[in-house]
Amino acid sequence: MAESAVSLVIQNLGLLLITEAKLLKGIHEEVTSIKLEMEMIQSFLKDADIRAEKDDMSNVAKTWVKQVREEAYHAKDVTDEYILHFAKQSHRQKRCFYFLQKVFHFTINLKARHEIASEIRGINRILKDIRKSGERYGFNAIEQGRSSIEAKSDKWNDPQMASPFLEEAEVVGIESHRDELISWLIEGPSNRMVFSVIGIGGLGKTTLVKKVYLNYKVVPHFDCCAWITVSHSYKMEEVLRDVLQQFYKARKEFAPMGFYTMKVTSLIEELKHYLREQRYIVIFDDVWDKEFWECIKYSFPENDKGNRIIITTRNEDVAPPRSESHDYYVYKLSPLPFEKAFELFCKKVFKCEGGQCPPEFIDISFGIVEKCGGIPLAIVAIGGVFSTKAKVVSEWHKVLDSLSSEFEINYCLRSIARILAFSYHDLPYYLKACFLYFGMFPKDCAINCARLTRLWIAEGFVKEKKGHTLEDVAQDYLNQLIQRSLIQVDKRDFIGRIRNCRVHDMMHEVILSRLEELNFNLVSMLNFSNFKRVARRLSIQNNVNTCLQNITNSQTCSILILGVDEVPNSFLSTCFANFKLMKIMDCEGAPIDYIPKEVGNLFHLRYLSLRDTKVQMLPKSIGKLHNLETLDLKHSLVAELPVEISGLHKLRYLVAYNQNKDTQFNINSFHGVKIPNGIGLLKSLQKLSLIEASSATLITELGSLSHLKKLAICKLKKENGMDLCTAIQKMSHLRSLGVLATSEEEVLNLQSLPSPPPLLQTLFLLGKLEKFPKWIPKLKSMASLILYWSKLMKDPLKVLQALPNLMSLWLYDGYKGEQLHFEGGGFQKLKFLQLRYLAGLNRLIIDEGALPLLQKLLIAECPQLKELASS
Structure with missing residues (x-):
């Protein structure tokens, strides 16, 4: 599939010729020639792909396709390096005396243009030869028109x-299997039973078990439940923690202090203690390791409450053997x-x-x-x-x-x-x-x-x-x-x-069998020794403990770090200092705590994710990343952004907030990020969350961000509410809005919004409301409304019931009155309703014809509620 590489290069060269015409002075015609030559070669590639699909292509022809791909990437690298060179020159010119600039930089740029033009002419010659050889190999020039x-x-x-x-969930032919498994789960003996569902890949093992797991008879039968996908590269510590987290979440409980740092032994003890009096069901999906059950079984106690465990696997040897216990069962799936x-x-x-x-x-x-x-x-x-x-x-x-x-x-x-x-x-x-x-x-x-x-x-x-x-x-x-x-x-x-x-x-x-088509390479302990070829995209995974610093391919443009226990600082320094053509650096969940200042060298960087890392601050050089589109700092420790951030005019996505997982949920569990004045210059932003309302100037600047689709702002003071409404009024594309006050008692002054964004679907208000905003009933696209600590005195349901598309409503200390009334014909699309911490509520009335689509109702921490009436 060399065509993908060629298509990407043609697309990039087309944009380059339009947007960087001034920088391409002197080589514009050469770049245009490369684009045209590739378009002609592209007409052969569809025929090459068709032959490859039928295994009807000689080794010589395969070599030709490989040459096309490599030369396409070569052309891309050369033009990227050229743009990088002149971007640096432009930056330096701002700091030079005019006379020296004119003499010195003219000489350097002339030399650079000469070298780049020479290299591009060489690429053109090679491409012409490749096209002619394609004709000799008999490739047909199939037009790249649209297929059906x-x-x-x-x-x-x-x-x-x-x-x-x-x-x-809509597949057919599993009804009898489903019903049999359900009966075993809820009608079997009180001792713990383990079921192994076995079959080759593609038979629907996971689909079958998921239908059983989510069945309306099964869900209420158990006190707690968990679904764990195990696969090849599991860690026992993560498996145990995931089980416990799902139990806590299902029962609306909070994890104990220190839970996220517990080791295997402590997690086993916590799990055994937790399940001592519970009836539980746990699914272990896609198990490959024969030792898995031996390692995990002691974490799940026998308590004569009818506990159930289901394992899905392709390998019968993985299943707990019947010879070990009469409570172990094997269920083999067959083709339809x-x-x-x-x-x-x-x-x-x-x-x-x-x-x-x-x-x-x-x-x-x-x-x-x-x-x-x-x-x-x-x-x-x-x-x-x-x-x-x-x-x-x-x-x-x-x-x-x-x-x-x-x-x-x-x-x-x-x-x-x-x-x-x-x-x-x-x-x-x-x-x-x-x-x-x-x-x-x-x-x-x-x-x-x-x-x-x-x-x-x-x-x-x-x-x-x-x-x-x-x-x-x-x-x-x-x-x-x-x-x-x-x-x-x-x-x-x-x-x-x-x-x-x-x-x-x-x-x-x-x-995986086709990754070479896009020059991918996976770096793991299994294949690290074979890491020799140029890889433009690297996925570093499976707990690599070898020397990552040996990776020095300067042509690498994308790196994803996934599930790695250690990332040497030297590797990061190498990436940011040498990989000048890098476009993507995704470190989500990686064990890193800093970003070197050399990150500013990555002029072409478009995507930088430090989500779920221990990074605490960004270097000022971040301001040099003029092509950056995504900056993801969610759940990192970054609390303040440097002033240089205002220079990132192409930024489309900026998320930087944290939530303390080890504390009870309250307004102080959310931590936003401080942003300096100048945010209004980032006019390409579509998502901005969670920023602190640090000044009236910053709030006013938000009005310049007319392309925003999602905005979340915290620590808003009452006196700044009118300014925020004025800014929101200009955001016609806004679909999600979250506003958090400085405290639970701080009033959110959001009355001054006569015409709210027409496309708004999600609204999250956290803080006291003196009265219900009049503009909320105008939100005809509203699907989700969350009111925390609103402490409204009047029943808000009268104005909310007419919202035509409302699917989810949360009132969390949102109402101080004694009665809530869901009138007949109201809330016709509501599926999820949560009422919590309504201290004064003593009567809940639901008329006939109200809430016809309700799927889930949660009422908690309402101590005065004595009557649930219907009429």
Whole structure:
């Protein structure tokens, strides 16, 4: 897939020729020539990809494709280095005397232009030779026009709407398995039982167990529950901590002091103590290690309360043996029978037909399903391919003919992998690079969607679309991958938005086999000794304990550090001092406590994440990162940003706040970041959270940030409320707003907002309200409202019940009255309602016809509540 590399370079060169025309003086024509030459070579690459898919390409031709990819990256490096050189010269010129500047820099720039022009001419010659050799190898110049799927994708999928994909929970053929497991869980004996669900990859083990785990009979049967994805690279300490955290969260409890620093022995004791009187259910999903059960079993006590543990695994040897205990059971999954397999295929492909296969498609659909061997993952993946095709039988036969070579007579794992690979081959080019990027993350990793799409943008994978932000386009890309069943939804928020996603572990294997196409390299203890080739993208994971400082490839442009116990300071210094072409540095969760001043050398850096690190301050050189788009400091220790931050005019995403996990929830558990005056210069900002309202000047400047979609501000004083309202009035794109007062008794003065942002969906107010803001009932797009310590004297439900799209409402010490009344016909879309710390509430009335869609109601710490009435 050299085409992805070439497409990225063509796109970047096009932008370069437009935005940096002055800097390209003298070599503009040469760069234009490179772009045109690559566009001509690109016409051969589609034919090369088609041949590669069919294994119909000689080694010589493969070498040609590799040369194309490497020369494309070479051209990108040369132009990036050129821009970096002149950016430095421009910075130095500001500090030089005019005469010396004119003589000295003219000489240097002339020499630099000569050298760069010479190198670019060399690239042009090589590209011409590559194109001619492509013709000799017989590659056809297939136009890079839109395929049927690309044409279809022109129909914009609104990222704010749920994409029409098949949820994993909707698969068929597991009803009998589900019901049998449920009966074992809730009707079995009182002693602890362990069930192992076994089957090859793609059979739906996780899907089955998740349907059981979330079943309406199972959930209330147990006092506490936890779902743990184990996979290859688990740490016992993290597994135990995750189990306890899920127990605490489910029971609305807080972790004990020092919990986050406990070691394995202490965690085991805490877990055993916690479960002594509890009926629990725990799922350990995707276990590979034979020793796992031996290590974990003593953490879960026998207490004759009907406790249950379920393990899913591909390997029967991993399951606790029946010979060890009569309470250990093995449940083997088999492929779907043909009737169920056909039903699943139709649900995926013929949604518009109500899941019914049209008569003219029955024969060909039978043939497709038969070849999938009853493996649900293969059926859904292939269904994702055909769901994007026009409903024309002849077109389907063309696709099936190319697919047939991928099937083998037997349905072994290799065959399934080839089927999944076909789904990858069918992707339009603009999605292939995005899909392969999942290989940068460990297997079974739940990936935050916002993080993923921002990384795609920083890599240059996301193409601009008129009338839409890059973030919206990236979300649409993700929706398309989900619709094709290549990506699984892992978590949604309370209003249905996708928060986390993952790829199936078998699909992850397909991705890993193709990472070289984008010059990826994974650095781990297993393959570190083989780390020799140039890697433009590095994923450092699996607890590397070898010498990271040996990584010195100056052409590396992206580094992700994931699950590493130690990061030497020398490695960071090397990265920031030598990797001049770096665009992405993602250190989320890495064990680092400082960022060297050399970070200012990374002129091309677009993405810097220090989330969940111990970094306490940013160097002033951060102000040199004029191309930075994402600065993620969430849950770091950074409390104040340097004044130089105001020079980052391309910054789109700035998050910097912390929440103390070891304290009871209160207003002081949130820690924002101090931002110097000048924030109004960052006009590209779309997300800004959580900043301190340190001055009236800063609050006024917020009004200049007209592109903001999310704003969260803390330590707001009553006297600054009017200024904040004036600023918010100018934010027509705002979708999420959080305002926190200086204390629980500080009044939030937010009355002066006659016309609130029309697209506002989420509102979080933390502080006292003297009266309910009149503008809130105008928020027709409002989906979530959270009122903490509002201490309202009048029932707010009368004005809130008419909000047409409200799905979630929290009142946390938000009302001081004695009665709340949900009137009939009110809150027609509300799904989640939480009432806590309403000290005066003694009567709750819910009329017939109110709250028709309510799924979850939590009432806690309401000591005077004596009556829950309905009428």
